[in-house]
Amino acid sequence: MKTLIIGLGNPILGDDGVGWKVAQQVERQLPSPPTPLPQGEITVECLSLAGISLMEHMIGYERVILIDSLNTGRYPQGEVVTFRLDALEDLTYGHSASAHDLSLKRALELGRRMGASLPQDEEIQVVAIEAAHVYDFTEELTPPVAAAVPRAVAAVFEALGAP
Amino acid sequence: MSMQRISIDPITRLEGHGKIDIFLDENGNVANSYFQIPELRGFERFCVGRPIEEMPLLTNRICGVCPEAHHMAAVKAADAVYHVDPPPTAKKLRELLYMAFYATDHTTHFYALGGPDFIVGPDAPVGERNILGVIRKVGLEIGSKVIQMRKYGHETVEIIGGRKVHPASAIPGGITKILSEEERKHIEEMGRWAVEFALFSLKAFKDIVLANPTYLDLIVGDVYTHRTYYMGLVDENNKVNFYDGKVRVVDPEGKEFCKYEPKDYMHHIAEHVEPWTYLKFPYLKQVGWKGFVDGKESGVYMATPLSRLNASDGMATPRAQEAYEEMYATLGGKPVHQRLAIHWARLIELLYAAEHWVELATDPEITSPNVHKVPTETPTEGVGIVEAPRGTLTHHYWTDERGIVTKANLIVGTTNNYAPIQMSTNKAARNLIKGGKVTEGLLNMVEMAFRAYDPCFGCATHSLPGQMPLEVTVRAPDGEVVDVLKQFVD
Numbered sequence: 101m102k103t104l105i106i107g108l109g110n111p112i113l114g115d116d117g118v119g120w121k122v123a124q125q126v127e128r129q130l131p132s133p134p135t136p137l138p139q140g141e142i143t144v145e146c147l148s149l150a151g152i153s154l155m156e157h158m159i160g161y162e163r164v165i166l167i168d169s170l171n172t173g174r175y176p177q178g179e180v181v182t183f184r185l186d187a188l189e190d191l192t193y194g195h196s197a198s199a200h201d202l203s204l205k206r207a208l209e210l211g212r213r214m215g216a217s218l219p220q221d222e223e224i225q226v227v228a229i230e231a232a233h234v235y236d237f238t239e240e241l242t243p244p245v246a247a248a249v250p251r252a253v254a255a256v257f258e259a260l261g262a263p
Numbered sequence: 264m265s266m267q268r269i270s271i272d273p274i275t276r277l278e279g280h281g282k283i284d285i286f287l288d289e290n291g292n293v294a295n296s297y298f299q300i301p302e303l304r305g306f307e308r309f310c311v312g313r314p315i316e317e318m319p320l321l322t323n324r325i326c327g328v329c330p331e332a333h334h335m336a337a338v339k340a341a342d343a344v345y346h347v348d349p350p351p352t353a354k355k356l357r358e359l360l361y362m363a364f365y366a367t368d369h370t371t372h373f374y375a376l377g378g379p380d381f382i383v384g385p386d387a388p389v390g391e392r393n394i395l396g397v398i399r400k401v402g403l404e405i406g407s408k409v410i411q412m413r414k415y416g417h418e419t420v421e422i423i424g425g426r427k428v429h430p431a432s433a434i435p436g437g438i439t440k441i442l443s444e445e446e447r448k449h450i451e452e453m454g455r456w457a458v459e460f461a462l463f464s465l466k467a468f469k470d471i472v473l474a475n476p477t478y479l480d481l482i483v484g485d486v487y488t489h490r491t492y493y494m495g496l497v498d499e500n501n502k503v504n505f506y507d508g509k510v511r512v513v514d515p516e517g518k519e520f521c522k523y524e525p526k527d528y529m530h531h532i533a534e535h536v537e538p539w540t541y542l543k544f545p546y547l548k549q550v551g552w553k554g555f556v557d558g559k560e561s562g563v564y565m566a567t568p569l570s571r572l573n574a575s576d577g578m579a580t581p582r583a584q585e586a587y588e589e590m591y592a593t594l595g596g597k598p599v600h601q602r603l604a605i606h607w608a609r610l611i612e613l614l615y616a617a618e619h620w621v622e623l624a625t626d627p628e629i630t631s632p633n634v635h636k637v638p639t640e641t642p643t644e645g646v647g648i649v650e651a652p653r654g655t656l657t658h659h660y661w662t663d664e665r666g667i668v669t670k671a672n673l674i675v676g677t678t679n680n681y682a683p684i685q686m687s688t689n690k691a692a693r694n695l696i697k698g699g700k701v702t703e704g705l706l707n708m709v710e711m712a713f714r715a716y717d718p719c720f721g722c723a724t725h726s727l728p729g730q731m732p733l734e735v736t737v738r739a740p741d742g743e744v745v746d747v748l749k750q751f752v753d
Contacts, residue, residue, distance in 0.1 A: 110324060111324065112309065112321065112324050112325075148324065148330075148428075148429065149428065152371065152375065152413065153428065156410075156413070156414075156417070206393060206394075206395070209395060210394055210395060210398075210406065210410075211410075213395065213398065213403070213406060214403075214406050214407055214410050216410075236305055237305040237306045237308070237309035238305065238309065
């Protein structure tokens with residue numbers, strides 16, 4: 101299965117950079133993974149994109165794992181949560197929740213309507229790390245979020261190995 | 264009950280999380296409204312101590328929406344810091360990249376965000392009012408063209424910038440990329456396609472929007488009109504320029520108020536502070552801050568596609584010039600004050616960007632290997648200004664003699680428009696919400712007031728859930744929730 105792992109976020113905006121850090125560690129561990137990997141090519145990318153641009157990056161892949169910070173306030177800082185993208189509420193539906201872009205779900209719908217080869221909903225998984233400090237310009241993660249990186253890396257490998 | 268509060272909380276983390284609070288009086292009419300956005304903290308401190316060469320790479324991480332604009336403003340400031348004038352080919356390559364970016368950005372805004380209000384309708388069901396609704400109404404072809412336009416834009420940015428979206432090739436004194444003839448030819452072909460796409464988009468706007476009296480009334484109506492000053496970069500002939508030139512400001516009657524070199528911006532722009540928001544409101548220093556009011560005595564100015572057209576004497580390419588003349592003839596001459604005409608102006612700029620893309624791609628100098636001049640002077644201080652799609656973008660850096668940044672100041676595109684956006688949303692809310700009647704359709708009409716500005720509050724965070732719901736909470740004075748409206752459906 102052709103798989104894309106995407107670290108999402110802004111590497112200079114504090115805990116928002118956690119997605120990149122996790123993705124970079126996953127890439128380093130790929131040659132000797134902690135758990136057996138499935139067959140097929142695996143690509144790792146770090147991106148600061150959303151919506152349509154993010155969808156465009158997924159074209160041609162059968163499976164995608166997104167790694168991102170989660171800013172809900174519903175979990176303790178550093179909690180690692182794994183879920184399918186389609187389990188995430190699409191809060192922008194139908195209005196200008198973003199002044200510039202569609203939600204990823206809407207963008208995927210658009211891409212599929214245009215005939216783009218995109219992974220099925222059940223093949224798009226999210227590994228998210230709860231974080232609050234995403235408004236300060238710094239390259240450092242806060243201690244609870246930094247401590248979550250190994251757990252998030254493990255969660256990515258677990259998601260990779262899952263059938 | 265003497266006062267109710269309505270809170271529109273619509274804007275994603277992509278631009279920073281903003282919200283509109285609307286306060287109702289005892290009759291259920293709008294007493295006032297406040298458009299609030301959070302401040303991203305510490306960017307200046309983050310820059311200090313780093314080499315100036317790093318700024319074009321670093322600042323394009325400020326914003327996930329217009330990194331190319333930050334890349335260009337920062338590198339132009341770095342040229343100025345080093346007192347170096349890049350060779351003509353380097354400037355043209357930077358500008359060529361920038362035209363492809365503009366075409367991509369304006370396309371996305373029109374079709375995915377602004378356009379649905381007009382093409383599908385401002386009071387259409389919420390689930391229809393998006394690009395998918397546009398496709399259902401106009402046909403699948405329009406969706407394919409939008410995706411194709413974006414693809415060509417990204418490809419051109421990648422060829423010249425070395426990376427998609429976050430370009431890396433512009434350096435003080437020039438650019439690291441020499442364009443091969445094969446690449447040039449490919450970029451030219453993509454540019455020619457973009458010209459056709461822009462013409463198609465303008466025709467769609469005319470057929471669907473201008474031919475519909477309801478939409479035309481909406482555009483020319485008073486609800487979305489403000490008479491302010493207008494700002495934009497112009498070339499030596501006072502034609503619109505996105506990459507270079509002087510900043511020109513015209514008054515509400517369209518007369519030139521001032522025209523200045525980027526380095527002099529501090530003599531012309533000052534910032535007003537309000538207690539209810541962290542973000543400052545820039546205004547024209549020589550007019551002064553008179554509050555959130557229209558007119559010649561008020562220092563409020565706008566910097567948008569429409570402002571750039573208002574502040575110029577025309578477009579530098581032939582077909583865009585025709586479209587420019589047509590818009591002013593239709594809307595009653597210059598300047599145009601109707602904010603929803605920003606959408607029309609955006610499409611005229613799309614055409615200019617595409618035409619200029621082809622001009623640059625066919626310039627005999629564009630494949631010259633002379634793309635860099637090594638800086639030799641001691642670095643000091645410099646300002647770089649470009650037009651970001653959503654407004655004039657200013658970068659200003661001070662360095663020590665080694666080129667290490669000691670101080671930085673940025674005025675991002677949307678910040679220029681903070682006062683006009685506040686005025687527009689306030690006016691729309693006052694006109695549309697009466698007697699406590701708040702419907703989803705009315706709220707969308709209020710959102711349309713700020714959507715026209717294509718606002719961006721400078722942050723590329725993508726923390727999930729990534730988007731906030733549009734939630735309207737009507738509260739009694741004691742804080743008790745009287746009513747809640749939510750716009751998300753899924």
